[in-house]
Amino acid sequence: MLPLLAGMAQIWGTMAAQRGQVHPGDPLTRVPLDPLGFLLLSLGPLALSARRAHPVLTLWSIVALTAFYVYRGYSYGPVFLSPIIAIFNAVQLGHRRAAYLAGGAVWLFFVAYTTWLLPHREGWFHHASVGAIILVVLTVAEVVRARRDQRAERERVSEEESRRQASEERLSMAQELHDVLGHSISLIHVQASTALHLIDDHPEQARTALATIKQASKDVLTEMRSLLGVLRDDAPRAPTADLSQLDELIERSGPDVTKRVTGTPRPLPPGVERAAYRIVQESLTNVTKHAPGAPATVTLAYGHDRLTVLVEDGGATAPGALAGEGGGNGIPGMRERATALGGTLTAGPHGQGFRVEAVLPIPPAAETDPSEDTE
Template identity: 65%
Template sequence: MRAKPRWIDPLLPLFLAVLQVMATMGAQWNQPDRVPVDLLGNALLVAGPLALTVRRRHPALTLAVTLLTTAAFIGRGHAYGPIFFSPIIALYSAVVLGHRRAAWVASAMAYVFFLVYTTWLAPVPSPGLWHTVAIAAVMGVVLASGEFVRARRDRLAEHERVEQEEARRQASEERLTMAQELHDVLAHNISLIHVQASTALHLIDDHPEQARTALTTIKHASKDVLTEMRSVLNVLRNGAPRSPTAGLGRLDELVERSGLPVTRRITGRIRALPPGVDRAGYRIVQEALTNATRHAPGSTVTLLLEYGPRELLIQVTDSGGGPPGESLGGGNGIPGMRERATALGGALTAGHHGQGFRVEARLPIPEETE
């Protein structure tokens, strides 16, 4: 996870350099046995903070420079205290920015240096065990804080990545749904236009009035397909919200446009359906009527809608009484209907029924309430 520059970044090294120089003067008063800070000592006090200016781009290098300047400063015998600010910040930054191994190795090396220095090299006797433990505790707190912040950032980054993946997946599924909607609209209306155009050509000389009816149906079907295509394409182009363009409430005009004699029967208590079930039910009926128009023109169709307590039953049965219609291609009508039903937790069967053909879908719906 790449850290963003902050306004404090250029000011922190300057502030820390002034703080270390000024505070070391005060620390010198309390440690009269330590070597007074000279020009080189002040240079070491400033070098550590200056290295922090590149801690986001080169955290490992910054950590190495701050630890070396601190070791040199302490090794020359200067006062303990403010000089430790720079390596603490560099150590924390290295862990947070993902250079964990470098941070832990550098911490171990620094601890060994301070242990050796205070035990054998310092001009004054060792402060004792508590001082050794205190150094380890401070380093442990800094490392643990960095690990906690880094882990939290990683979790947030992973959460954001998962959300983006989910958004992309949902967008992809929505596009597939719209593609299926577009397929159903085109398949139904173009099949209807094809059949009605063939009828109009056949009747135009001997029965012009019937031919006029077929041409009127073609006009309405072409208008509907253009309207629904614009609706789907507008969503793809603009991402605009779209109200459902198809539902069982539009069965009357769907049946009227089919050009087939359809007997409708509705049983059970009619009630509002979830949008997905409503749209899927409409498309299943639409596809079944399209198949009847294609493959059994002139047949009669029975349409049954049965509203059960927890299930909507849709049956579309044609008599198969006419000669086989002209096929417009293999198509994916029945698999597409079955996928719609399965996606909602329902089921769909399709097959020969007597001399005709029946499509039967069972879609789950909310339990009926009083």
């Protein structure tokens, strides 16, 4: 619609403008519109139809048509609307050099026309005014283009941030699934091996192992549903594992695992609670894999500004059912969780067994925590 609107504005506006510029008998009069004048007023807006496909050609064509219109002596007025739109369009599409050259050419034409081709010569005030108008058009075009580029850059940064957050969420989901499946499947594997070993000579103990398998498989299905539920649009965007579920985890891990708490427990940020829970879970998974039957102690030490998570076992009493499967990514994954929160994690042999210790920063307590032990 832009060429049509520009053409209507130029033709009707010029017809109105020439009433004050055409004075028969006056040597300074402008020429009234004739068929050629109407054609020139129409060709400029018509050329705007190609402004996107051929912005530079459109610009110079309109500049030439406008200069010829002025040279013929027709009335001033809305005829300059087309070159203004063409210059603005060229800047917006990145052809700034052509726009500035065209603006300079228009200014030079008016300087030459009003100095040597008119009966009444114009002075430098007129030339400066024409130049100022051209500079205003170019400046407005540059400002609009700069704001558009800034908006596009903000949108690009926002999209990149959204992709980064989505990637981090996928990584978090993969890590959560690794921990859940690794712990539960390892426990099921060990208990199944125990049941197969005891089913002939000690069927009651085998029954206990099978009951443990049943409960572990139920728990892992429940937790997987919870984890996969966050993929729904109306679900929370963060996994829900926290220290309130630690007693259930320890109970599932067997009678040889005990918990010890020092300091005064208090609510912690969800990320810290989730990391602490997963570190304990992965550590107990490693005990199940490599030291089945070994006594293990889980210690949570609440300090003024840190939470220390300590998991120790007393060493293997039998060959691990999954010991031949290699180390996997358990310890690197735990270390990544701790590091992401600004904490540290160390893991290595300790006496006859193995020890994992994580130190996680937490908000300072309101007052000094009294020391107490809870078994």
